[in-house]
Amino acid sequence: MLLRWCLVFSLCAFASGRQSLRAAEPVKGPIEPEASLQYLEVDPGLTVELVAAEPDVVDPVAAAFDEHGQLWVVEMTDYPNGPPEGGPPLSRIRVLSPLKDQPGRFGNARTFADKLLFANGLLHWQGGVIVTMDAGIHYLKDEDGDGIADRKEAWFTGFVKGNPQLRCNHPTLGLDGRIYVANGLRGGSIAANKEKWGKESAPISISGMDFCFDPYTGEGEAVSGLGQFGLAFDDYGNRFVCSNRNPCRHIVLEDRDIKRNPNLVVTSVMEEVSAPAEKSHIYAISRPWTTSTQHAGQFTAACGLSIFRGDALPAAYYGNSFTCEPTANVVHRDILEPCGATFRAIESTEQREFLASRDEWFRPVYTFSGPDGALYVCDMYRAVIEHPEYMPEELKTRPDLTLGNDRGRIYRVVDTRVVKARKPGSREPVLNHPSAWQRETAHRQIVEKSQSIDPASLRLIALVDDVIPARLPALALLAASGSLQKSDLRSVFRLNKPAVQAYAARIAAKSFADDPEIHSLLIATPPADLDGATRMSVALALGAYPIDDASLDWMAAALAAVPDDAWLTTAIATSVPKDGAKLALRYWKHASESGADVSADEKRQIRELFSLAATQADREALKALVQQVASSAARQDKSERPPVALEGVARGLKTRGERIAPLLGELSPESAKVIRSLFEAAGTVAQSDAAPLARRIDALKLVGFAPPEMIAPAVSPLLVASENSLVAAAIEALGASDDAKVPELLLTDYGRRSPALRSVILGQLLTSEPRVTALVTAMEAGTVSLRELDSGRLTVLQRQKAPALKERIAKLVQAAAPADRSQVLAEYQPVLKMKGDPLVGREVFAKNCVTCHKIGDLGVNVAPDIADSRVKTPVQLLTDILDPNKAIDNNYFSYTVIDQSGQIYTGILSAETASSVTLKQPENKTVSILRSDIDEIRSNGVSLMPVGLEKSIPPERMADLISFIKNWRYLDGQVPKDVIR
Known part of the structure; x- marks a missing residue:
């Protein structure tokens, strides 16, 4: 019976996550390159072709075509554990040439550079290549013509070393002429090493950021975004990154813009365009093995992101995102649709992947475009792709970790019908080509000064060319060369091409900052008449100009027009570091005229604007804000706007270390009475059993800002409420009282x-x-x-x-000093021989663990995922529970922040911007603190999990808890209890 149920569990694990029934037909590798094609399935009408394979290419992790049609490939043969002890590094760069007798195939590989350590990305530059390797950015070039790199320079160092999956990667040239590099998730302190750049500048911290630099001056910058292994641009300069559980993220706000307003708390700079983590769907046709069965059918190793902009696939594929998922043997496609200032992904409804294989050695890790307009895919072709760091202890030395390190393939996906129907034309690099490879290569050649083009030609492309995406690099080059004229911008805005307008607004602020004519041009079109991207770009551009009444009117109208665009609210806030009160009052006029119904988005907007305004405002402006709230309430405005605005003002004052009570004494008696009545009304709502729970909790948030003597009477009755969330809100409100x-x-x-x-x-x-x-x-x-x-x-x-x-x-x-951990572990060893009851263990988990951990539908994910029984043996689980600081991923270190008022915050550092830090706390709460308000921030060097759980969990209950963690997925009644261990 036990064997039978084990088989059922095994099959269920492979079939979960909406995977295709074809997964029952797996194919074990290795399979020879030509034969492997028969196991690949691609979208109907498309064709997959083999471009290169071993021995010409092994372990390809990145590739790019040069302007001569050669295919340069980065091979990372030292993955996952590096070279043998004492041996040389194993990564290398190889150059493949087209095979004359096999059209579309590449071979005759020559080694351009070898003995490289963990090389993972390259970008062609001035006859050589910029390479990310050895946790740095290097430049390699052949200067004597023998085809082998003899010039080797380390341009930037200081990226954190460690797991090769988590190192800087994907050097990519942006429209602005700077080279962008994905962080790899581990950060670092980046120093420029090239001699002629000088070493006067201080190292740049990229904690929580990506990196970019000027290849001529060496000027570096930490930029928004946190890419793991993947970075891409679309035609319009939008930057996208990915990480294991996040297949496509759009960088919406740049850190340089956030810096303009030090009073602004920004909790996120990226939009999850594609469904992330547990919301994602992967439809494998193989039997993928992941380190967490709870993640089956989801993204767990998203990498190699690209935005396809070639012309060898149908038009419907243009601008789509393609992300590799090597553990599931698939390449995933999402259609990107504009959504306000950002995008949203439209996933296929056919429950199938763009490209998938039944060959379990198929490991796609990188996608890119070629001069033929096709989509290319690098396949490492390995038996095992997971890094041993994430494997159970007993599998970390498995003998097949490097099987396949002598193999590798590169595929091309095309629609032969589209290719045949294309108009005849050159595939050489030109700025106004329909395919992005030609445009990007031409743009690079102009930036690197290996190809020249006069301003008049650029101007023609920028203003009238039929290839709309070509207009943006032309504008960028005009701006970079100092040739951009105000008449160019006037023409762009008159032509009414939204995507071009959005980019033009961005470069206008750089090229013509403080110019009143361009300022007037930017705000000439009512915001409601602009598309979301242009509205966002104008909002950000206005920060480069003096904020006058016309700017404030435009911003207020923009906010009122699209209250559901939270990104726009933040963008406008970056542009008004001093005039927030004026903006809030102008916006209030628009909002008050929109009727009694107040959406959740409008409430968020009001709260944020009035909070920011109060953070910046002088005393008179503060009184004006509160007076406006009082006046609206006195005019019988029964909507939720006045109390929400009042809460915003109170929050802003709290940021300054002040309370609203003293301000009430400076108002007229009538206005002060109205404000007090709003606090009293919030208390009444909070205590009303008839009110919705969410509204009662919101009301308590306002009560917490009331004059101290009003708080306890309103809150005390709720300390015994039946809803824990309501009690928690009451506790926090009561904490604001000085009673x-x-x-x-x-x-x-x-x-x-x-x-x-x-x-x-x-x-x-x-x-x-x-x-x-x-x-x-x-x-x-x-x-x-x-x-x-x-x-x-x-x-x-x-x-x-x-x-x-x-x-x-x-x-x-x-007196409470924790016992020696080794002694406690020794005392708890008998637990490993006990037969635990997982149902009792569920109760133990609910009592002790749910504030930070999630298993099934119980708890929240703050700490590392513990939901998979395959990852941990019972002895490992026991060790993790009783000695949580023995081994901690540095992403989960506990941090303590103390603000200027002495308030203490503890949590996991989840986001950083120029102006604020965000901590993730138990119960999945987040708190953001302005950097200017931080008195001290430090890593505690330990887990957020407390030491000493043995005091709360005796051995018998510990056995139950471990049994629950191991067997929780089998507690639905379908499995006989006697086979659960």
């Missing part, structure tokens, strides 16, 4: 609170010395356990300055 009774109220019934609520209470009790004193007293009385504090909060507790309090804390810490 001396707050600690007593928070600690009432503390022992009966859930772990999640106790965590919220502890956060509030650590905000001031009197509250910490009450907390310490509760710990001494045994009401609260010191072990409930994570590492960040414990550090805050120990930093109290009052000598007597500090001494009491030291005694508590000494």
Whole structure:
């Protein structure tokens, strides 16, 4: 019986995730190159052709055609573990030539450079290649004509080394003439090394950012985005990246724009264009093996992203995104559709992939276009593609890790009917060619000064050429050479080509900053008449000009026209570092005229605008904001706009370390009374059982900003509410009060609170010395356990300055010092022989783990994924639970941030911009803090997970917990309980 159920489980794991029934027909490799074609399936009407294969190419991870028609290939044979100890690096760059007797095939490979370490990307530049390798950016060139690189320069170093999957990659030339490089996820401190660039500039931190540089001056910059292995541009200069679980992300906001407003909190700069993580769908026809069965049928190793812009596929494919998923043996296609300032992906409804193979060695990792207009795919062709770092311990030394490192293929996907129907014409690089490879190659040749073109010719292309995408590089080259004229921009805006207008607005701000004529040109068209991309570009461009009444009117009208475009709100906010109050008041006029119904998007917009305004405003402007709210409420505006605006102002004041109560004393008695009535009304809504839960929680957020004496009466009755989310909101609102009774109220019934609520209470009790004193007293009385504090909060507790309090804390810490981890592990070894009950283990998990971990539909994903029983043995799980700091991915280190007011925030660093940092906290909460408000930020060097869970989970329950983690997916009643282990 047990064998039978194990077989059922195995088949279910392979068939899950909406995979095709054809997955029951897997093909085991290795298969010879020509024969492997029969196992590939591609969209109907298209053809897959073999372009190159071993021995001419092995382990290809990147490739590009040069202007002479040769195919340059980066081979990463040292994946995954590097060269043998003491041996030379194994990566190399090979150059393949067209085979005269086999049209479309490439061979006669010559080695351009070898003994490279973890090479993974290249870009042709001035007769040589810019290569990402050895965690740096290098330049290689053959100068003596023997076909072998003899000039080798390290241009940039300082990218973090480590896992070869997580290193800088994809050097790509942008329209602006700068070269962009994907971070690889691990960051670094980047230093320019080329001698003639000089070394005066300080290293550039790219934590949470990608990198770009000027290839002539060496000027580098950290830019928005965080690509893992993939970076691409579309025709209009939009940049896209990908990472394992994120197949296509659009970089919407650049860090250089965010920097203009240091008061602006930006939590994200990227749009998830394609469905990410658990929302994604992969339809494999093989039997893919992933390190998490919960991720079956989803993206787990998205890489090699490109935006196709060739002319050898039907027009419907132009501008589509293509992302490789090597673990599932597929290349995924999404149609990108404009959506406001960004895009959204339209996935195929046919539940099939663009390109898929039944050969389980097919490992596509890179896509690119060629001079023939076709889509090309690099296939590493390996038995195993997963890096051993992500494998169970017992598989990390499996003998097949490098099987296939003597193989590799490159394929081409075309529609032969389209190719035959194309108009005859040259495939040489020209700026106004219908296919992107020719345009990009010509653009590169002009930028690198190996090809010249006069401004008059560029102007013709930029303004009247029939190939619309050609107009953008022409405009960019005019701007870069100083030849762009104001008349050019007037013509562009008159021609009404939205994509070109959007790009023109971007370069206008750089080429003609502060020019009143261009400023007037930018805002001449009402925002409602512009497409989303142009509206966004104009909003960002206005930041380069003095903000006058005309600009504010245009911005206010834009916000009112599209309240659902959150990116536009942020873009406009970057452009008004000082005039937020004026903008908010002008916007209010538009919003108030739009009727009583207030959408969630409009509420978000109002809250953000009034918060930003209050952050920047002087005293008079602050009073004007609050007076406007009071006036609207007094005029019987029964919509949710006045309370939402009031909350925004209060949030902005909190950022400044101020409260709204003192401001009320500066208003007229009538206005102050109206504002108080709004706070009272919020309290009434919060206590109303008839009101929707979400509205009650929103009301509590406003109550938390009320004058302190109003908070406790409104909130206290809700501390015993049945909904935990409502209680949590009440606790946070109560924490804003300076009432001396707050600690007593928070600690009432503390022992009966859930772990999640106790965590919220502890956060509030650590905000001031009197509250910490009450907390310490509760710990001494045994009401609260010191072990409930994570590492960040414990550090805050120990930093109290009052000598007597500090001494009491030291005694508590000494008494609660965690036992030696090795000793605890030894004591818990019998757990490994116990038969656990997974149903009981579910309850243990719900009580102790759900604030940070998710299994099935239980909990939230803050910490690393623990949902897959294949990844961890019982002994590994036991070690991870009892000694969580033994091995931590540095992406999950706990950070502590202390702001200027002494407020403490602890969590995992999830996003960084020039102006703010964002922490991900238990219960999947996020908090963003302005850098200007941060007094201290540090990595705690430990896991967010507390040490000492043995105090809460005795051995019998630990066995149950481990059984649940191992067997949770079998608890749906379909599997006999007696076969579950």
